Amino acid sequence: MNKVSIPKSFRVKSFGCQMNVYDGERMAELLGAQGMDAAGEGEDADLVVLNTCHIREKAAEKVYSDIGRLRREDGSSPLIAVAGCVAQAEGEEIMKRAKDVRMVVGPQAYHRLPEMIGKASAGERVTDTDMPAEAKFGALPARRKRAPSAFLTVQEGCDKFCTYCVVPYTRGAEISRPFSDLIDEAQKLVEQGAREITLLGQNVNAWTGEDAKGRDIGLDGLVRELAKLPDLARVRYTTSHPNDMTDALIAAHSEVDKLMPYLHLPVQAGSDPILAAMNRSHTAESYIRLIERVREARPDIAISGDFIVGFPGETDADFEATMQMVDTIRYAAAFSFKYSPRPGTPAATMDDQIAVEVMDERLQRLQAAITRDQLAFNRASVGKTCQVLVERKGRREGQWLGKTPWLQSAHFTGDYAVGDLVEVELLEAGPNSLSARVC
Ligand code: SAH
Ligand code: SF4
Numbered sequence: 551m552n553k554v555s556i557p558k559s560f561r562v563k564s565f566g567c568q569m570n571v572y573d574g575e576r577m578a579e580l581l582g583a584q585g586m587d588a589a590g591e592g593e594d595a596d597l598v599v600l601n602t603c604h605i606r607e608k609a610a611e612k613v614y615s616d617i618g619r620l621r622r623e624d625g626s627s628p629l630i631a632v633a634g635c636v637a638q639a640e641g642e643e644i645m646k647r648a649k650d651v652r653m654v655v656g657p658q659a660y661h662r663l664p665e666m667i668g669k670a671s672a673g674e675r676v677t678d679t680d681m682p683a684e685a686k687f688g689a690l691p692a693r694r695k696r697a698p699s700a701f702l703t704v705q706e707g708c709d710k711f712c713t714y715c716v717v718p719y720t721r722g723a724e725i726s727r728p729f730s731d732l733i734d735e736a737q738k739l740v741e742q743g744a745r746e747i748t749l750l751g752q753n754v755n756a757w758t759g760e761d762a763k764g765r766d767i768g769l770d771g772l773v774r775e776l777a778k779l780p781d782l783a784r785v786r787y788t789t790s791h792p793n794d795m796t797d798a799l800i801a802a803h804s805e806v807d808k809l810m811p812y813l814h815l816p817v818q819a820g821s822d823p824i825l826a827a828m829n830r831s832h833t834a835e836s837y838i839r840l841i842e843r844v845r846e847a848r849p850d851i852a853i854s855g856d857f858i859v860g861f862p863g864e865t866d867a868d869f870e871a872t873m874q875m876v877d878t879i880r881y882a883a884a885f886s887f888k889y890s891p892r893p894g895t896p897a898a899t900m901d902d903q904i905a906v907e908v909m910d911e912r913l914q915r916l917q918a919a920i921t922r923d924q925l926a927f928n929r930a931s932v933g934k935t936c937q938v939l940v941e942r943k944g945r946r947e948g949q950w951l952g953k954t955p956w957l958q959s960a961h962f963t964g965d966y967a968v969g970d971l972v973e974v975e976l977l978e979a980g981p982n983s984l985s986a987r988v989c
């Protein structure tokens with residue numbers, strides 16, 4: 551057996567969604583609390599955690615090539631842990647296929663990493679893909695991350711079982727974290743300098759809990775409570791499911807100033823038969839109505855979405871319905887993907903899988919329409935004044951980059967610091983960013 555000494559330095563690489571990034575931050579904090587140091591850019595690390603994503607094929611393949619690349623010139627490897635959703639879905643296979651991997655840890659078990667590192671350092675190969683009933687979050691150290699914009703996972707898992715999706719299998723059943731834990735964590739983040747908090751969950755708007763007085767509340771209630779933190783300027787949440795978009799949450803968009811005018815509400819497709827085959831439990835029409843109501847509550851809101859092209863059985867007419875949906879909604883931003891059959895999901899074995907050339911062509915058309923609307927949305931913002939949260943320095947001298955309330959990237963020059971909220975006028979628009987002038 552290949553004996554390795556206890557690691558002194560570590561690196562965590564995250565590949566997935568924002569929740570995966572959040573998990574990566576928490577793992578880094580956990581390893582830091584064990585006395586290990588984060589390796590700097592380009593520095594060799596004793597321990598590397600690959601925090602993986604399983605949502606589409608390429609994501610999983612990337613993990614194997616990354617493992618190969620971690621081998622050093624002298625033939626040795628760091629202590630490698632594969633974490634995240636690929637670990638959960640393919641733990642055994644990883645252990646068989648990649649001999650350099652010494653730990654496999656699922657997204658609900660990473661609070662046990664320190665124990666696992668002890669065993670792996672003594673030469674064992676350890677797998678933990680349990681979904682333990684004990685609270686992972688309670689076992690993690692307090693937040694230490696310093697950033698003007700921070701993530702906070704409030705809800706995990708998914709009970710929706712869309713037929714194409716691995717998340718219900720890799721993340722398990724829906725759970726909501728308790729209200730008081732979330733307020734505590736948010737307070738910690740604000741103390742460390744967060745001006746903006748993005749609440750995360752695979753179905754974030756399904757969050758439920760009890761407030762300090764024992765009353766049942768939903769995500770709108772949580773947002774309202776967080777908005778009371780004096781030094782917190784902005785609240786966002788993602789990702790929502792259309793079926794959990796309550797009237798109260800819609801109302802919060804018109805009533806809570808700190809709730810930013812942005813809603814990521816994936817629709818996936820514009821055709822009802824495809825939506826039914828996807829098990830989305832909403833129709834194209836009900837989605838459009840919902841967006842209308844959100845826009846009534848907050849007319850300037852930026853709507854974003856996700857699309858899948860080439861779901862099994864998608865005809866030309868079905869795809870045209872998706873294009874029609876884009877034309878109707880006019881998204882401020884949207885992500886679109888080629889359907890990727892995921893092992894173990896119902897759609898993977900459905901008849902009429904779509905040829906890749908057809909998917910490529912559809913994706914191109916869809917993305918062109920989305921880019922057109924993104925640019926139109928940004929152009930329509932020109933001339934507006936708004937606050938920008940300064941996130942980092944730009945490439946040019948004196949240039950800063952930040953986000954508008956509508957989550958657009960804006961760049962401007964001046965004498966500022968990360969975390970400042972700066973009043974600007976938006977000047978010129980591209981599809982992915984805007985230039986601005988400080989007012
Ligand atoms: N919980 C969120 C996000 C899930 S994953 C939601 O329900 O919307 C993020 C996006 O990945 C999905 O919205 C979907 O567009 C895409 N996706 C998920 N599974 C996929 C698959 N098998 N092939 C292609 N895209 C997929
Ligand atoms: Fe996946 Fe559907 Fe759940 Fe979103 S709602 S995580 S797409 S199963």
Ligand code: F3S
Nearest residue numbers: 566567603604605635
């Ligand atoms: Fe990927 Fe898992 Fe997130 S599969 S998208 S890292 S929930």
